[in-house]
Amino acid sequence: MKITCDKQKLNEAVLNIQRAVSSKSSIPALEGILLRADQDSLQLYGYDLELGITTVLDCKTEEKGSIVLSARLLGEIVRRLPAPTVTISSGEKQITMIESGEAEYSIVGIPAEEYPELPTVSSETSLKLPSETLRSMIRQTLFAVADNDAKPIHTGTLFELEPDHIRLISVDGYRLAIREEPIRCDLKTSFVVPGKTLSEVLKLLGDSDEELELQISRRHILFSIRNYTVISRLLEGEFLDYRAAIPNECSTEMKVSTQDFISSIERVSLLITDRLKSPVRCIFGDGEIRLSCSTAIGRAADRLDARITGDALEMGFNNRFLLDALRNAECDEVHIQLNGPLSPMRILPPDGNSFLFLVLPVRLKSSEG
Numbered sequence: 321m322k323i324t325c326d327k328q329k330l331n332e333a334v335l336n337i338q339r340a341v342s343s344k345s346s347i348p349a350l351e352g353i354l355l356r357a358d359q360d361s362l363q364l365y366g367y368d369l370e371l372g373i374t375t376v377l378d379c380k381t382e383e384k385g386s387i388v389l390s391a392r393l394l395g396e397i398v399r400r401l402p403a404p405t406v407t408i409s410s411g412e413k414q415i416t417m418i419e420s421g422e423a424e425y426s427i428v429g430i431p432a433e434e435y436p437e438l439p440t441v442s443s444e445t446s447l448k449l450p451s452e453t454l455r456s457m458i459r460q461t462l463f464a465v466a467d468n469d470a471k472p473i474h475t476g477t478l479f480e481l482e483p484d485h486i487r488l489i490s491v492d493g494y495r496l497a498i499r500e501e502p503i504r505c506d507l508k509t510s511f512v513v514p515g516k517t518l519s520e521v522l523k524l525l526g527d528s529d530e531e532l533e534l535q536i537s538r539r540h541i542l543f544s545i546r547n548y549t550v551i552s553r554l555l556e557g558e559f560l561d562y563r564a565a566i567p568n569e570c571s572t573e574m575k576v577s578t579q580d581f582i583s584s585i586e587r588v589s590l591l592i593t594d595r596l597k598s599p600v601r602c603i604f605g606d607g608e609i610r611l612s613c614s615t616a617i618g619r620a621a622d623r624l625d626a627r628i629t630g631d632a633l634e635m636g637f638n639n640r641f642l643l644d645a646l647r648n649a650e651c652d653e654v655h656i657q658l659n660g661p662l663s664p665m666r667i668l669p670p671d672g673n674s675f676l677f678l679v680l681p682v683r684l685k686s687s688e689g
Contacts, residue, residue, distance in 0.1 A: 321383055321386060321410045325378070327405055329378075333364050335395065341353060349436070351390065352394075354367075354435045355388070355389060356385075357381050357385055363376050365435070370553050372438045373551075385410060387432060388431070393427060397425055398418075406418065441542040447481065447507060452529055453501050457488045460499045460648045460675055461490040462518055465490045466491070467515075473558065475514060478490070482508055484503070484504070485503060487500045491559075495645060497678075498677075500675070511541065517541075524543075525545060532545050570666070571630050572659070573656065574655075578646055578654050581609070585639055587622050588639075591617055592639055599639075599684060604634075605628060608625055608626060610622075613639070635684070636682040637679060638682055645667050654669070664678040665678065
């Protein structure tokens with residue numbers, strides 16, 4: 321194999337592909353990136369048996385071939401190369417030369433035959449979406465994905481596709497996030513995509529406003545994003561019946577400035593640390609929200625205006641969970657619904673129901689605050 325390509329483009333591709341590479345694997349090839357040179361194109365593959373990312377670069381091919389190179393070493397070398405172009409050639413015994421300007425490396429690769437084959441996904445079930453739609457939907461639900469394996473299915477986001485809309489749902493036992501968008505779709509299906517996969521998809525989407533394609537099979541999903549493809553296994557298991565978790569009634573409603581509420585929570589949270597945990601006590605009523613927090617190092621209190629109707633209420637919340645929901649609302653004002661001190665807080669947009677966040681309250685002790 322012998323190719324010459326643009327150093328900057330190769331560096332960007334290696335950085336993106338590296339994120340799907342296994343840091344420690346019983347299969348040495350999986351700690352590397354597979355490079356495959358065809359006629360005027362270089363394909364790069366990263367795969368950890370659960371998530372795979374591939375891309376294609378333009379290059380000048382003198383000799384076709386393939387080799388697996390250490391992802392960590394390749395990334396470090398390419399990033400530091402001095403010239404705008406780089407030549408990569410591999411010969412017998414997998415000795416690979418990387419040359420750029422005066423810099424020259426000779427490293428040992430792994431035969432491409434030892435690299436596991438990535439799963440294939442048929443395009444029978446496919447869907448096209450604007451990048452900005454999926455970007456917004458992932459961003460507004462990813463924060464509520466569970467980060468432990470107590471229930472592995474909840475370490476992913478549930479996708480529900482119906483003929484007139486797409487809905488994403490994440491839950492971690494303390495909060496729930498639902499995001500919905502109208503689309504024209506001739507599918508009716510549901511599946512759960514790992515949170516790690518969605519995090520990588522979000523990075524690759526960047527600020528692109530192009531259309532992307534999803535291809536879904538029984539066990540895998542493939543995202544086609546510009547010149548990248550992301551393939552991931554789907555999670556199996558029983559996802560929470562989220563509709564049953566949403567309170568149907570509310571006794572208190574309010575509209576409040578999102579940023580004012582965030583700032584107020586941040587101020588009273590200054591006394592909370594990993595070691596000194598305490599709920600934020602919220603009193604809703606009389607046109608205002610009064611917040612307070614007390615830990616072993618002191619007490620903090622604050623207040624902000626809100627348009628409140630219904631019963632006055634006192635509740636406690638985990639400050640981080642409340643802040644995550646408000647920061648991901650992405651609107652100037654939020655509509656909040658409450659139904660008693662032990663029922664979850666519902667956070668909605670000021671109009672419509674494009675998103676719904678639920679945050680479970682924390683039981684307050686009478687001595688707190």
